[in-house]
Amino acid sequence: MADMAMGVAEQRVYVSSLDPGMGKTTSLIVFLRKLVGSQDHRDVAVLVCLSRKAEIERIVRDVGLEEVDFAVLTSDEEINALSSTPPSEARVLFTTQQMLLSRLRGGRFETCPTFHYQGLPREVRVWDEAMEPGQVFMLSSDDIGGLLRFLRRVSADLADTMDGLMDRLRKADIGSLFQFPKLDHEVLQRAVALLGNDWQAAHVEALAELSGQQVRVCSGWGSQRVAVLARTLLPEDLAPVLVLDASARVRETYKLWAETRGGLTFLPSATKDYSPLTIHVARKGAGKSSWGQNGPALAKTVAEMRSQRLGQRCLIVHHKADKHLDASNLISDAIIPDALHNTSFLHWGMHQATNEYADVPVVILAGTFNLPPSQYLGLAHASLSLPMDKALPEAVVQRIALGEHGHAIVQAVGRGVTRGCSDGKCLPGEVYIIAAAGSGIEEALSDWFPGATVKRWYPADRPVLTGKVAEAAAYIKQRLKEDPTASILFQDVMGHIGCSNRSNFNRTIRRHEMFRLWLKDQGLVEVKLPGIRGKANAFQVELPLFAAAGVELPQDVQGSKI
Structure with a gap:
């Protein structure tokens, strides 16, 4: 921003991807105050483009400039009345991104006097939140x-x-x-x-x-x-421009833009440490179509998630209501009445750029914000600046889609208490997410929220173990009852359940989803015992649990690798 004010910034799009709560807006507020008060920069003017009119009201209040120093330009006369200063005479002009796009209409920034100061383009240009390619x-x-x-x-x-x-x-x-x-x-x-x-x-x-x-x-x-x-979307001469987008680091649109189109620079950043955050993932389809087909059951799932933290405030992010579906009503009906008084609701589309829920420790994403496949296709072409008659590189649409999921989820989770920051770490919080198994979301969460604990979430009435899986679990449980320090060899379990083929055992028992959850519930892990073939060859209570209980480990497993 200082480089733009001094006229030395290169003509590029500069992207700041500091996570929610790490000070982007605060930096902008302090900069605006200092710039307006600087005698050396009396002729320098600023254009601030925000995503929503409500954000303009908030930032005008927080900056606290004199009315003569700023103006507001939107389609809402009540918002514009925050200042009586004509836009062309105000050092700082607040407007919406949509207003800028509608006035430019594909033209050049320098030939659009609506956003000029005293007849010249404003030197400092800030775009708050996502800039689409x-x-x-x-x-x-x-x-x-x-x-x-x-x-x-x-x-x-x-x-x-x-x-x-x-x-x-x-x-x-x-x-x-x-x-x-x-x-x-x-x-x-x-x-x-x-x-x-x-x-x-x-x-x-x-x-x-x-x-x-x-x-x-x-x-x-x-x-x-x-x-x-x-x-x-935007004319090249809008650059230099600063984009403040908290989720830019997870979006593929910016990365592809920088790699192929050029003209975009990521500013140095610092990723927040999310180790105080626990994310619980339910693997279910919960897009808008799934809610339309299976709304009551999904609402029951959300209600059960809510019941895990009844004494704490909770924010539920859900699909926007239409004439066919009102997810918030379904969820409200499913939640016990005592929990409704400290439960807030926010629909997708309103899930960014608000601090209203910054003290809420529990966030539930009642499904994910899915764009149509055609939107992902279009964003891929736009990011690469590739004409529609040119074929896209392989898998680029999938990259775009996963990045847009990350963008929505990082923004939504950042509405809650985890947007706070102390010594580089987010404040402690719990997040529950319902996401389809094949979406790639569960696997990407550790990258989107570095350090966070990601757990699979199952409803209380999850399926019970049956058949050979139940026999294997019962055998392991009996062996541990006899000796809590026992290492139960895979081959012993196979012999007990009558399975002679190791591949079948791996496929039907070890990789069985409910069996793996049962192991986790019991504090069991797979280990490699010395002298026996296989990367892992036995089940055993996790080593830290032995130490916590003061149990002396058998000599042959003290150095084994988990």
């Missing part, structure tokens, strides 16, 4: 069908064109290129003038952007197909 436009065959009745009021010819287009798009192969017809601009303008709701507005806007463009076809629900187009 580009704008993704999507329109499905179903979306086109939903517009037909409205478009027929505007132009019968346009409606007929869209009717044929819907049919062709639905028959297109997934992954293929698709040419959108060039649509009459004046007709689209008439359509915009007649728009009746936000849904129509969004889809007519997408229609105008896709007009005459070659797009990529992506899968949708069932036979539905989605046309996808990605475009560069």
Whole structure:
């Protein structure tokens, strides 16, 4: 920020990825106060772009500038009234990211006087929260069908064109290129003038952007197909600009942008130590479609998670309600009444840039924030600045998808007490997450939250051990009852349950999910005893538990490797 103020910053996008609660916003606040008060920088002006209007109110209050020194520019006159100073005369201009995008409309920053100070572009530019690598436009065959009745009021010819287009798009192969017809601009303008709701507005806007463009076809629900187009979002001359994004370190969009497009620099950072945090993961599908199909059962799962910490405040992050589903109501009905008074709810989309829950020690993510596959595809093209007619490198869409999951989860978890920081560590907290088994989320949590303890979570009525698995567990338990220091050889367990094939034993017993959980509950680990073949060849109570109990270890296992 100082380099921008002095005019020596290179024309790049600078990304600060300090985790939630590590001082990004505080640094900005202190900088604004110092800059406005500096006699050496009287002509230097600042543009601060925030994600939501509520954030503007908060930062204006926290900075505490004189009204003459700042202005607010949004679509909300009540927010704008926080200062009577005209934007062009204020040293510091607060606006929303959406306002900047709508006013630029693909043009250059230097030719947009709306954001200038005394006729010149502002030198210091700060973008709070995520900066997308580009704008993704999507329109499905179903979306086109939903517009037909409205478009027929505007132009019968346009409606007929869209009717044929819907049919062709639905028959297109997934992954293929698709040419959108060039649509009459004046007709689209008439359509915009007649728009009746936000849904129509969004889809007519997408229609105008896709007009005459070659797009990529992506899968949708069932036979539905989605046309996808990605475009560069911001003009190059917005740089230098500072992006304050707490979850940038887990997002693949920034990494691919830096690797391939260039012009982006990660500022030196310090990753928070999350060792005081415990994350419990339930492996269940809990996207919005899963909630639509299995809402009451998922609500019961969330309620059971809530019951683990009844005496503590809890924040539950859930899917936004619509006319088909209200997850917060389902969860509220499932939670015992005594727990509701200290339980807060926040829907995805409102899960970042708020400190309201910074003292809440328990956070439950009642499912994950899944974007459509078409959005991930578009973000991949935008991150690489790759035209839609060029093939993406292998697995890049999967990288983008997992990174976006990480972005949402780090932001949501950061609303709670763990956003606090003491000696480089987060404050102690508990997080419960419901995530699909094949999503890769559980495996990535240790990278997203370095040092945190990640545990598998099962409901109280989880399946019991049965068959050979139950026989193996009963045998091990009996042996330990006879001798708590015993090392139970795999071959002894195999002999007891009548299993002669080691591969079958590994597959059906050792790797059985409920058996592995049972071992963990019993404090048992697999060990390698000397003189016997195999990387691991026996079950044994974990060594630290022996020491804690004052049990003297047998000589042959004191040096064994767990």
